Amino acid sequence: EKKYDYLIVGAGLFGSVFAHEMTKRNKKCLVIDKRNHLGGNVYCEEKEGINVHKYGAHIFHTNDKKIWDYVNQFATFNNYINSPLSLSKGNLYNLPFNMNTFYQLWGTKTPEEAKQKINEQIAKYGVKSPNNLEEQALSLVGKDIYETFIKEYTEKQWGKKATELPAFIIKRLPVRFTYNNNYFNDIYQGIPIGGYNVIIDGLLKGIETKTSIDFFEDRQHLESLANKIVYTGKIDEFFGYKFGQLEYRSLRFENEVHDIENYQGNAVVNYNDAQYSYTRIIEHKHFEFGKQEKTIITREYPENWDRGKEAYYPINNDDNQKVFKQYKEESLKSKNVIFGGRLAEYRYYDMHQIIASSLAKVEEISKRKQE
Numbered sequence: 001e002k003k004y005d006y007l008i009v010g011a012g013l014f015g016s017v018f019a020h021e022m023t024k025r026n027k028k029c030l031v032i033d034k035r036n037h038l039g040g041n042v043y044c045e046e047k048e049g050i051n052v053h054k055y056g057a058h059i060f061h062t063n064d065k066k067i068w069d070y071v072n073q074f075a076t077f078n079n080y081i082n083s084p085l086s087l088s089k090g091n092l093y094n095l096p097f098n099m100n101t102f103y104q105l106w107g108t109k110t111p112e113e114a115k116q117k118i119n120e121q122i123a124k125y126g127v128k129s130p131n132n133l134e135e136q137a138l139s140l141v142g143k144d145i146y147e148t149f150i151k152e153y154t155e156k157q158w159g160k161k162a163t164e165l166p167a168f169i170i171k172r173l174p175v176r177f178t179y180n181n182n183y184f185n186d187i188y189q190g191i192p193i194g195g196y197n198v199i200i201d202g203l204l205k206g207i208e209t210k211t212s213i214d215f216f217e218d219r220q221h222l223e224s225l226a227n228k229i230v231y232t233g234k235i236d237e238f239f240g241y242k243f244g245q246l247e248y249r250s251l252r253f254e255n256e257v258h259d260i261e262n263y264q265g266n267a268v269v270n271y272n273d274a275q276y277s278y279t280r281i282i283e284h285k286h287f288e289f290g291k292q293e294k295t296i297i298t299r300e301y302p303e304n305w306d307r308g309k310e311a312y313y314p315i316n317n318d319d320n321q322k323v324f325k326q327y328k329e330e331s332l333k334s335k336n337v338i339f340g341g342r343l344a345e346y347r348y349y350d351m352h353q354i355i356a357s358s359l360a361k362v363e364e365i366s367k368r369k370q371e
């Protein structure tokens, strides 16, 4: 008899939801994480009384009432609505692309005028079958929107020229013909009051956790502790990179404390122009309508990734998908290991999607056991 039913590698949302649900079903869980804190990428670090989103700005949004009710068991959400701004060539614009943006860009006042402008631009600059990201964007929204908001920003994000990036990176570029700066279309949105750690603490309450433990540094011993393993780290690392290394984009965050109450008047300001090597500045207090005396801002710099850095965004090209498929097939053979979360599935997931996928996994296992 082993000490635990489940050893859960990774205390992010996937692992924490899994541990919570299995504990409710009377399973004994141990959650470990190699970082020195719980929560994975949603972790907030408190400084100057402000919850700093340590791994990038996180805004909860979903259309799924079940997931909304689920997270509301653990925290109360505030009424934050994400309405980022974009600074481009000295001017500030509202995002996402909507009637405010079009007014700021062209002076158009009615939806008819704005539509006409966009259609003219698409007719003039668009191409039939776009071969790269630039052609794709020009075909979807025309030159002005592309050059003001997309070109330089995207080139910084990917570290490549827009003409060298594949068209599929941009599938759609939604434009909105109302004066509505709400970035997301979802019904439910907000930031947990007290920060995301409140949710993680709620999920992991009463569950054994250990931080600063890397699974691979003590693999045999850790494996011997539990009947099953839930693995939420990088899938290629689990298999010793035997089919090759999956690639990511990384980010570097530079934090600054300012001795003023309000730095930029908004939580998120994108910096479009190439002259800034960061893509945005986050002012954390505005996520929670903070009234602290000081403020903390974070500049977000896209970076090339290597194994020593945090893996943020999977690079979903054919080469990586081929490699991933091999790992995926291999993972299906490991009967005692459950793979889940953004790193094991090599996919970008929003928080609500990760919670849904962890809940689905628990359901699947519980059903199988009953049969």
Ligand code: FAD
Residues within 6 Å of the ligand: 009, 010, 011, 012, 013, 014, 015, 032, 033, 034, 035, 039, 040, 041, 042, 055, 056, 057, 058, 059, 060, 061, 213, 214, 215, 216, 232, 233, 234, 251, 312, 313, 340, 341, 342, 343, 349, 350, 351, 352, 354
């Ligand atoms: P993670 O949170 O990464 O958890 C995995 C954990 O496993 C990590 O803590 C890691 O340390 C640990 N681990 C890995 N390997 C090992 C090992 N060998 N041993 C021990 N532990 C290990 N979602 C939204 O809904 N809204 C947003 O606004 C939003 N913004 C985002 C901004 C950025 C910059 C990024 C990168 C993501 C954003 N997301 C957002 C997505 C959100 O972060 C993820 O959906 C969520 O955090 C994924 O949870 P997870 O458990 O899969 O992974």
